[in-house]
Amino acid sequence: MNVEQVIQCRQLSRSFGSLQAVDHLNLSIPKQSIYGFLGPNGSGKSTTMRMLCGLLTPSSGQVEVLGLEIPRQAEQLKHQIGYMAQKFALYDDLTVAENLSFMAKAxxxxxKTQAQRIAETLSRYALQPxxxxxxxxxxxxxxxRLSLAAATLHKxxxxxxxxxxxxxxxxxxRNFWESLFELVNDGVTILVSTHYMDEAERCHGLAILDHGVKVADESPANLIAQIDASVFQIEGTSIMPLKHQLATSPEVLSMMQLxxxxxxxxxxxxxxxxxxxxxxLAPIDQSLRITPITASIEDVFVMATLHRQPMPPAEKSVTTNASHFQ
Amino acid sequence: MISFSRLWAVFRKEVWQLKRDRMTIGMIFGIPIIQILLFGYAINTDIRWIPTVVMDSASTQSSRNLISDLEASQVVKITGYVQTINEIEAQLRTGKVSIGLVIPADFERRLQQNDRAAAQLLVDGTDPIILASARQLTSLQRHQDTQKTQAPSTLFSVRHYYNPERRSAVNTIPGLIGVILTMTMVIFTSISLVREREKGNLELLINTPITSNELMLGKILPYIVIGFFQVTLILALGVWIFNVPIVGSLAEIYIVAMVFIAANLTLGLLFSTLAKTQLQALQMAIFIMLPSILLSGFMFPFSGMPVVAQWIAELLPLTHFERLIRGIMLRGASLSELLPELLALIGFMLITLWLASKRFHKRLD
Structure with a gap:
């Protein structure tokens, strides 16, 4: 492999009591790319991230980040990584400049470079005013923006x-993602978790997590090309009878009304x-129009998480038109 | 291996946050001022002006003399005169008065006979301090009794060292320094780490290169400075308002106070690493506060407590501080004479700091 791997982990697992939050995860994340974790809440995205930067001790498995063995060498790693927690973690009762100054000293x-770096960062993320x-x-x-500024202050x-x-x-x-691509251009590697499909599609590499298991790991384009389903758009006079008819077929893996x-x-x-x-469907609706369409990353996500989480037949496949999962 | 830059980052952050926390600033200066004025005046074990009601059935020259002598002692304050025992009992029951003086109709004859008490004091015995003061009055009465027949014989003469005027404030104010510092300092640090956790700041903080020791020291140091101001404030008020003497060395008082402040701060930090929420941390702080106030010798003499209570008291920093501060401030003892007490405080501080540092992990699990 000629591309430098920034993060490598093998058989990484973590359980909280009887809950297996992360289940034998293998990852290999190349330098200077945006690597995304896509998954619903509770799929193990945060737990994995915390283990990779040494905040949580793995139950088992090996982790190597920037050539350091984690969690043993976590303290050395802290100088070289930036972290943005899910919850806003800077101090509400400090000013913007004070928060950045705190991080610079931390x-x-x-x-000499402190004031200069803070000024640079303030202007880069439009925080000067x-x-x-x-x-x-x-x-x-x-x-x-401030969180990203604070996380990147020390380069x-x-x-x-x-x-x-x-x-x-x-x-x-959108602006935030533009900033991320600029950072990658500067040589930074970014690991980002999301539950937005449009964001997932913008990553260079994407791992889909479901109940702590990695169910897909590829570039979004490849994931879409390799999807194990045919995608169709169906239009008709009345949607509900069509839905009921489709639900009777075991070959219909998922449907979503738009x-x-x-x-x-x-x-x-x-x-x-x-x-x-x-x-x-013809017996149900005469004015039926069936068009083959290209798959989206959301279709990939639905397919990837289908096997792990069989829905009860009655509710099967009736998802609402939402671009993200709560 | 402490980085000054990172220590300064935490220290300065704490000061910035504190600067904007008006309530806490108010507490830093308000608590000492209010408490010293309140307790300086209120905690008074030499009782004066106990409300007293009189039933004078004799109404003779000697009975009036007795009443005026009692009032002249300043122990009692006559609030009224009644005609029946029932009225006295009613006033005692409702708490209007604490003492009822009963002078029977045959007061003159009783004075002559000497075999029976001439008059009677009805005392509300629920407060032992008032009861003790009332007992002192009986010696005064006997003194009056014997005046006519023979000169009073003195078995003991008592001479007071260090506090000739027997003012409570002299004993209370130095003790209050310790109590106020315990109340403020333990609370400051006990909520500090928990607050970071509750507000979500901790996850970021432990992802920076700031070490546990830098974090602990950075959080303690601003409050040591604040403690310095509090000690100065209490001493100034004590000297100016209550005329408390400072017999020993002022420098030694500050040394002792700084060590005591540090011990309280590290105890607070330890609580902060144990507690999951700010409420729990506060409960722990209060848990240590009550025994500190009651067992340290601040309120009750140490020698009067049962042995088990004394053992517990020896574990509390306030106990050692009370001995140090009263010794230096009131009796002019030197620090070298009280070294074991100082060492106990230093030991307490080091152990709690070590435990807190050990308990705090830069991890979330």
Whole structure:
């Protein structure tokens, strides 16, 4: 392998009592890329991240981050990584500038470069006008920018971002991701967890976690290309009867209603899927329109988590039109 | 291997946060001022002006003399005159008075006869301090009794060292320094780490290179400075308002106070590593406060306590501090004479700091 691996872990596991939060996870994350963890809440994203930066002790398995053995050499690692916790973790009762100054000293930035680095960071993340403002009064997007600024002040080689964009407006999220790509361009490796599909699609590499198990690990494009299902859009006069008819077929793996349309994932076992759907639904609706469409990362996610979490038949596949999972 | 930069980061952060916490600033200066004024005046074991009601059935010259002599002692304050025992008992029961003086109609004859008490004191015995003061009055009465017939014989003469005017404040104020420092210092640090955890700051903090020791020291040092100001404030108020003497060395008082402050802060830190929430931390602080106040010798003389209570008291930093501060401030003892007490405080501080540092992990599990 010619690409330098920044994070490597083998058979990483962690349990809390009887709950297996992370289950024999193998990871290999290359340098200078954005690597995403996609999964619903409780899928082990945070636990994995915390183990990788030495905050949690693994129950078993080996971890090597930036050539250091974790958790044994966690203290040495702390100088080289930046971390953004899921919950805003800077001090609400300090000003923006004070928070950054605190972080600069906490990371032993030399006196001369300190002021310069803070000024650079403030302008990079458009925080200059907010310098003197009390951190607790910032908006969600501003807090998130400040968190990233604080995490990158000491120029870490590796960034851990634990659901950095939850509760932030779409425009702020877009800007945030632009900043991430700029950081990667500077040579930083970023590990980010998310439950937004659009964000997952922007990562270089993506691991889908479900109940502590890695169910997929590829680039988003490959994941979409390799999806084990045919995807169709179905339009008709009335959606509900179509849904009920589709639910009777074991070959329909998932369906999602989008307004007056249905998005259906059909098993690859069916040789001629469009005919299959036509035959299944024609008796219900005469004005039926069935169109094959390309899969999305959400379809990949649904497929990846399908086997691990069989839904009760009655509720099978009726998901609402939501771009993220709560 | 402590980095000054990181220690300074924590220290400065604590000061910034404290600066904006108006309530805590108010407590830092408000608690000493209010408590010293309150307790300096209120904690008074030499009782004066006990409310007393009189039933004078004799109404003769000698009975009036007795009443005025009693009042002149300043121990009692006559609040009224009644006609019946029932009225006295009613006033005792409702707490309007603590003593009822009964002078019977045959007071003159009783004075002459000497075999029976001439008058009677009805005392509310629920408060032992008042009871003791009332007992002192009986000696005064006998003194009055014998005046006519023979000169009073003195078995003992008592001479007071160190506090000739027998003012309680002299004993109370130095003791209060310790109590106030215990109340404020333990609470400051006991909530400090828990607050970081509750507010979510800890997850970030433990992901920085700041070490456990730097964090502990950075959190203690600002409060040592604050403790220095508190000690100065209490001493100044004690000297100016209550005329408490400072017999020993002022420098030694400060040395002892600083060690005591540090011991309280490290105890608070230990609580902070044990508690899961700020409420739990506060409960632990209160748990240590009550025995400190009751068993340290601040309220009751150490020698009067049962042995088990004395053992417990020896474990409390306040016990050792009370001995040190009273010794130096009031009796002019030198620190070298009280070295074991100082060593006990230093030992307590080191053990709690070590335990706190050991209990605090830079991990979430």
């Amino acid at each position: 990371y032993n930035l030399p006196g 907010l310098q003197k403002q009390m951190t607790g009064t910032l908006s969600g997007g501003q807090k998130q 870490p080689k590796l960034l851990f971002l634990d659901e950095p964009t939850s509760g932030v407006d779409p425009q702020s999220r 307004g007056e349309r249905l998005r259906v994932l059909l098993s690859k076992k069916i040789a001629n899927p469009q005919d299959y759907l036509q035959r299944l």
